[in-house]
Amino acid sequence: MQDARFERVLLRRPDLRTSFPRKFAARLRTQTVVRVDRRGKYLLIELSSGDTLVMHLGMSGSFNVEAGSSARAEADKHDHVVFEMSPSATITFNDPRRFGFMDLVTRKAMAGHATLSKLGPEPLSPDFDAAVLARACKGKKTSLKVALLDQRVVAGIGNIYASEALHRAGLSPRRKASTIATRGGAPLDSAVRLTAAIKAVLIDAIDCGGSYAADGGRFRVYEREGNHCLTKGCRGSIKRITQIGRSTFFCPVCQK
DNA sequence: ATTGAGACCTGTCGGC
DNA sequence: TGCCGACAGGTCTCAA
Structure with a gap:
């Protein structure tokens, strides 16, 4: 090229x-x-x-x-x-x-x-870590899911991967974004988990060739409303809610 | 300034 | 069979 x-x-x-x-x-x-x-x-x-x-x-x-x-x-x-x-x-x-x-x-x-x-940091770059995510969420009045869709917080997360990342991190999409902000300058455990989950979800997606690549059904929550949660040991079922006009899929049992 | 609602566009799917 | 409405996605615009 x-x-x-x-x-x-x-x-x-x-x-x-x-x-x-x-x-x-x-x-x-x-x-x-x-x-x-x-x-x-x-x-x-x-x-x-x-x-x-x-x-x-x-x-x-x-x-x-x-x-x-x-x-x-x-x-x-x-x-x-x-x-x-x-x-x-x-x-x-x-x-x-x-x-x-x-x-x-x-x-x-x-x-x-x-x-x-x-645009916010590239999620797969070393620049994007728990401290950066926590700082970007500080003072935000929106939910965590909405914050992830905000391209100024982190660049490149869309509706599907926002749900997927939150499920992997065990965090509720309805939780206030500001609750993962720093405490005394140190990122909270939830920010650490969410950062890792975002990176993992994107790496998996790239390995599979993107959301719409063949062999669907590799999502853990997206479009799985009513199905059982895939988290080990969790007996919950996936729910669908609407946030800022878009569907969010999550497990109310293991995502807190 | 921040947030949310609505618009944009069309293919697909479920229901009647 | 065919029509109709609902829905999906990302970002921009506009109005609280």
Whole structure:
């Protein structure tokens, strides 16, 4: 991908949830890829022009990469963007629900970017530890589940993994986020467990190829309402509640 | 400032 | 069979 060059950019369906910036295709053309990066759920492609191509897959977005210079023989109705690259490759962005988006951000604008610059730590980096999580939750009036979905607390946790991590940590999603904050500067035991659980859940997810990879049913609580809790020795059953309009799955017996 | 509700979009599924 | 409503996901906008 590095040094690849954008030869042609086709917007087949430009009306995604957030519209493309003006002259999107023209600004990309002839640019080469300097670096490919990621922050939270955002994909960042640094270009030779100094601009960064910021992309988000929303919930149903995906990329298809093929050798050759022409788009798929039969374009899918949800193929919204096609990048023709050199050396010869075609990258197609497909997104049935159109929640994904793309933006071009200048070097100057990256630094103070309204969303990107406020993202919390990367959960799998050493920067993310119990003390950092505890500090981010300090004074928060929201529930623990809602705090985990806040990308400023920690970057990249979505609705599924928020439930999964809380179950592994044995913490109730309804508990106030501030109750895991530090006491006398030292992170509480629950912050230590939650930090470890977040990392473990994400590592497992990556190993399995993501939430929607084949062989479903590997979640411990997500979409398991009414089923028995998988925690060793726990005889509880999984409940579903709604928090800020989203489903939360948890075991009321072993998550405190 | 922080928080929550609503909007956005479409495929799928259950119920009638 | 077909229609209809509910629901899923992530983030932005707007209003308390």
